[in-house]
Amino acid sequence: MTSHPHDALFRAVFSEPENASGELQAVLPPSLAARFDWSTLRHEPGSFVDEAFVGRHTDLLFSVSLRHNRAERAFAYVLMEHQSEPDRFMVLRVLGYQVRIWEQFLKDHPDAKRLPAILPIVVHHGERGWHEAVRFSEILAIEPDDYAELSEFVPSFRFMLDDLIQVSDEELRDRATATAYARLALFFLKQTRRGDALVQGLHVFSALLRELWRTPRGEAALATLLRYYVTVKEGTTEPLRQAVVAAIGPKVEGVLMTIAENWVAQGLLKGKAETLLEVLEARGLRVTSEQRARILACTDPTQLSRWAKTVVTATSADALFAP
Structure with a gap:
């Protein structure tokens, strides 16, 4: 099974805790994010997505310690939605994935007395935005008047949604908790499929491109972003090359030539x-x-x-x- 380009970019960037940490802190409510010691964030192995949905969903699992009790760790489960049209029953699939995570946890910790909390997060980069349920109660065939009586007997949770199409480029750029690489990756995921939107909006991220370029792995990171663009976008890449050179300067020309070769x-x-x-x-x-x-x-x-x-x-x- 070959890797989907969206999957490849998402995993290349966000499987690294330093990049995932900022995205998680940006999506979680501030009061909740403050409860965790983000220096303890760890990427956990494994995928819990049904094989039939691999081409549409990508998942990453992390564990992180609570500040007041470092012995207690919670899971942050990040699911990225590839397809343009949101999955109507995504909240049901998220519940199934959570159950699999808990089952795996019990296999790994047979003496455990309690299950860790799981914070489900869905990142959507479809072109039309998210317009489906985020709460489990929204997909139940229960009238509001009856729900109060039945709520104790049915699952009740919601996932946190990062709907990239609803986030302006400026807001993505200003996510101060996230690394330059993470913010640029989200921008590429959001805009690459939308005609010339990425090239036209890249000037907003000029400072971040320069910041990424100056990092020890900046050249490789830039190559990953550009490779994703070339794989997904049809047509000439010359406008993107010009935009990258305008942002970083002539010194990047040699690297771009090597990448192209x-x-x-x-x-x-x-x-x-x-x-x-x-x-x-x-x-x-x-x-x-x-x-x-x-x-x-x-x-x-x-x-x-x-x-x-x-x-x-x-x-x-x-x-x-x-x-």
Whole structure:
């Protein structure tokens, strides 16, 4: 299974606690955010999204200690919505994911007497904004007059929503708790699919681009953002190149050229890998998801050429990987 470009960017940026911390603090109510020691934020392994929704949702799980009791840790569960149209029953899916997190927690801590709190957060970057339920009570077929009597017997929670389309570029830029990389990533997620909106609004983030460029990993971070743009956006990338140079200065030109050359090389390798898979399919040779992932992830042109020769006479996909 290949990684969706939105998924790849989101994970590349927000799986790092320093970037996730600011986003979480910006989304949570200030009084609630103040209860946690954000220096203890830790990215937890695993994904809890149904396989059928992997192309539409991406999730990250974090744990963080409470200030008044560092031994107690809560979970922050961040789910990003990829699709343009919001998921009508997202709040039900969030409940299911929370149950899976608790079940995994009990497997890892069989002697636990209580379950940790889970703070569910949904980041949506669809073009039309979020217009579905955020509270579980909103999807129940219960009239308001009856809910008071029934509320003790049904789940009752809401998720916190970060609907990027409803946040102005200036507000994203001014999220003081978030790193420059995190704020720029949210801006790219919000605007890349919206025509020329990203290039036209990039001047708002000029100072953040320069701040990112000066960080130890600034060059790699900038490459990640630009790679996402090229993958998602159709058409010429020249306007974006000009905007980045205008923001950072001529010194970035050399890096942009290197990035562009790498994109071309990666595109050629990806084309060879996809052709190899097409040949396997045409010959009726079954390919497992692991084998598909290995072929698509290959960056060695010699290995791809060797596989291309082998596939002509191979009797199974396994033959490609034989010693």
